[in-house]
Amino acid sequence: MVRRMLMMPLIAVGAAAGIIPIIVHLMHRQKTTPVAWGAMQFLLEAPRQQRRKARLDYWLLLLCRMALLILLALMLARPLVLASKYNPLATNTAADIAVVLDHSLSMGRRSGETTLFAQGINQVQKIAGLMRPDDSLSIVLAEHTPRRLVERPVAGTSAIAALLETLHHEDKPNTGLTDAAIPEALQAARRLINHGGNIRKLIFVISDEQRSGWLIDNQTVWHSALGGLAGLDRSVEVFSLPVNLALASPNITVSGVNLTPAFLGVGRPVQVTATVANVGPGAMGTIPLTLTVDGKAVASQQIAALEAGQAQTIRFDHTFTTAGAHWVRIAADVVDALEADNAALAAVHVWPRLPVLIIDGQLTGAGSFPASMFLQAALEPADGGALVASKVVSVSEAAGEPLDNYFVVIVNDVPELSRELVGHLHEFVTAGHGVWFILGPRATPAFFNNTLAKTALLPVTLRERRTARPASAVDVKDPASPLVALLTAAERNAFTGVALNQWWAVDLLGGDQHVVLAAANGDPLVVEHAAGAGKVVLWTTSVEGQWNNLPLVINFLPLVYETLYDLAGGSAKGLNRRLESGESIFWSGPITPALTAARITHPDASVHPATALLSSAGRWIINYSDTSTPGLYELHFAPPEIPQPVYYSVNIDRRELDPAVLGATDLAWLKEQGYLKERITEAGLAAALGAQNRGTELWPHLALAVLLLLVVETLLTRRIVRLQVQEDLPATILTGGHA
DSSP, X not given: OOEEEESSGGGGGGGGGGGHHHHXXXXXXXXXXXXXXXXXXXXXXXXXXXHHHHHHHHHHHHHHHHHHHHHHHHHHHOEEEESOTTXXXXXXXXXXXXXXXXXXXXXXXXXXXXXXXXXXXXXXXHHHHHOOTTOEEEXXXXXXXXXXXXSSOEESHHHHHHHHHHHHTTOSTTOSOSOOOHHHHHHHHHHHHTXXXXXXXXXXXXXXXXXXXXXXXXXXXXXXXXXXXXXXXXXXXXXXXXXXXXXXXXXXXXXXXXEESSSOBTTOEEEEEEEEEEOSSSOBOOEEEEEEETTEEEEEEEESXXXXXXXXXXXXXXEOOSOEEEEEEEXXXXXOSOSTTSEEEEEEEEBSOEEEEEEESOSSSSSOOGGGHHHHHHHSOTTSOOXXXXXXXXXXXXXXXXXXXXXXXXXXXXXXXXXXXXXXXXXXXXXXXXXXXXXXXXXXHHHHHHTGGGSSSOOEEEEEEEEEEEEEOEEESOTTSTTXXXXXXXXXXXXXXXXXXXXXXXXXXXXXXXXXXXXXXXXXXXXXXXXXXXXXXXXXXXXXXXXXXXXXXXTHHHHHHHHHHHHHHHHHHHSOOEEOTTOOEEEEEESSSOOXXXXXXXXXXXXXXXXXXXXXXXXXXXXXXXXXXOEEEEEEEESTTSOOOEEEEEOOOGGGGOOOBOOHHHHHHHHHTTSOSEEOXXXXXXXXXXXXXXXXXXXHXXXXXXXXXXXXXXXXXXXXXXXXXXXXXXXXXXXXXXX
């Protein structure tokens, strides 16, 4: 059977131009009125046979011109006759061949002694070995952004050998770590082979057929890759050539590196945790693990063994001795199926000081602040070794204090606050900072119930003061709360010995409020809740030493510090240094010193410029989005007075660790939609490359036919003109010289 097709089908519409000669003929028919002239009657006896021949010539000329237009349109549409033993013109036509080679993270898995990507390179070599002398080759690496290894298809032994050599250089460690979208790579390949001069267009996709990369059911991206406004480009045939997926080795992954507490300070103990899992089919024996900080190994431990599907959380303890940007890495020193996921990073910022503002209920700044005396002494002991830097202001002075200079604001025993200050505190906490309310003898229920209770700052109602005689004990309601977790880890009730004499009874109005500590009768003493991106803590008893003996117990100081660290955690998270793949790097800095240049070093050591802009708030802003490659990014500045480098860690795209591959239903959908011709093996390569794709373009034959018709049209025109002259002489005489 002969299958005919058009390389440029839209131009075939021009064949309709064949009716133009008929239209022109009908519009220009001449009507004459003969005038009898008695003296010339004998001229009326013109030969009738000559007229019949003339009419036949007219019809032949009309048909010839119609055929010329139709053949010209078909010639420009480039008709092709394909695959037929009955086709006398069929030959082994050369092809433009493109290979889409998956270069995503999952192709770094090992199958036997080689990676899947190395197997893919071998498949490309086999394709090149089966190509005809006139075939051309193009290669596109399927990465986060498809990468072409050539700008145009190459042909010839030397050019193809050079291209294959370039491909071999891509098989090296720490490359191909991103995700990949096969349809987008197909689109790049299709554009490449359109530059080739051959009739046949073939694309081979060599991949592990990881389902996440094939974007199954995404009609839009697939149609964009292989189609256009007129529908799918049927002249391009796409074959899937999968690599060997027989994976028998275990695969150890390290993920979820986390540092607690959220606020990291100089000299403060930090717990570094991560999850180690075996996601491969086999068991893994001893797994050595190393903690690296700023490129230096500082600790190690090991896991005895992990069976397939098992996971374990590990913990390292560390203390940062310097402030600023740092990074930590936990790595498993094993040989497994995929090297890229054997380690995980986390970039952090360590603070030299924790700035805290204390708003005291005293009306003026004159004199000392006795209600905050114990609190300030706890924050900044006399030996000067505290991490906290505090400032105490009166209620009247607080409205003029810039809250952005602080991580935490403590509102200690105030009778009321101005509406303006309440608004500032609300913005402060919802932006990610912390506010700590401490109730005392100055607190007025009218202000708290009528103003604060109607905001997200403090959704509680003050009812009455409670007095306990004898003193009440303190009960830990939520030992897992970060406010007390460090204390209760060693002792379940770390507040034994606390004598509570007075407190405010309150009703909680918010649904997400958690009681951490309570009086013996159940009244809340310490309550926490989230407000926007920040956090609020409420103490219903004072810290001035009259309502309780808290300032005198041993755990008072740790309780104050843990509360501050937890409240400051939102501020620390605002400097997001731990990113997911594709998430933008964001940096903000003061307007002075003036930022003149910025650059970002990628995990592969390549350096890229970063654009810095001035925000409306008068700060330098950098927003950088090219973070598809996992690893450590370093941000550097000019001038050098700006603190640098700033580290950012980017996690592996977890979709690349998904083992799901294309199934029978997926392949059926691809074929049904016309996006994939066939899934083949190495044995089917030769057939896909040539045996089923013989064909011949007909435009040279049509061009010859057009030339012949032009000759015939010229001869017919000359003959008709000659006959017209012979007929016009008696007609002119008959009409008296008037046509």
